[in-house]
Amino acid sequence: MTSPANEVDEIATDEATHHSTGPSTAVVSKSPTRIAMERFRKDKLSMTAFSIVVFFFVAAVLAPILVKTGVLDPFGTNQDLLNEFSLPSGKWGGMSSSHPLGLEPGVGRDALSRVWYGITFSLAMSISATIIAIVLGVVLGIVSGASGGWADTIIGRLIDLTLSFPQTLMLLALSSVLVTFISDKLHVPSGNPSQAVYVVAILGLFGWTGIARLVRGQVLSLREAEFVQAANLMGASRARIYFKEILPNLWAPILVSFTLIMPTFVSAEAALGYLGVSIGPPTPTLGTVLNDSLSYADTDPLYFFVPAVTIMVIVVSFNLLGDGLRDALDPKGNR
16 A cells, blocks of 8 residues: 655656656757857848948949940930030030930940949959958968968068058059069950959059958968877878868957958949059049049039948948858857
């Protein structure tokens, strides 16, 4: 016969068994990348900037296709739509259903086609220069931080020398000489192709110092990590330690640096276009279109503001995207 105390114990045991075998909430682990992306998606400003950046990239890719199919016409003139002062007839710079952003004063080319096609060349040169700067900065930063000693000293002095170089003056002074060298020695077609190679090379070769210093600082802490020490003890080569052990842990600052360097080069290309160093007419870039519009800033302000606002939106969007990625990947940092 069961005693009341034993009955109470049996009831308690049954209840405990029932609760232990009941439905349980599974704990789902999240990778650091997933956590960062969720944090990034919650930032509405960064998501808006990301959408604008994607829009400009899609527009840049579609522009050559639209030009070949005749949808865009950045080179055709419309002299019949200009008045006796070579200004677009009608209000707002000749805006119409055929020319939504008006016409270029003096020539009569479609402003929308010029700016849209110019985005393609500006982004292409900026991306190419950014890739060169990132590759140089990452490689030299890793070597400097991981090796130390004389290698660190030489790379540090090279950074100081590059930063002290009068970049703009040398761009203007050596433009004709280096463009001729690129055309003759590297067998790049003369004219705009060699000019574009010159601009990309100069921007990339002078823009790597910031990322190199950033990577060096990250590597100084990573080289003392246990996995790097273990690779050293196992006899791994320097190249494996640099690019197999250390480099995969640097993708976050590299990604952020890309989004921050890119708008700098967009602005630099626009400045070079204004100085007459970038691609020349009739091929448009945002810099050359802005340069052409300066002469008509008073008589046709719309043609001036369209490329200026386009450059501003691209630069601001990339900067906000870089800030958002930095906040998502490093929540302890401040915007």
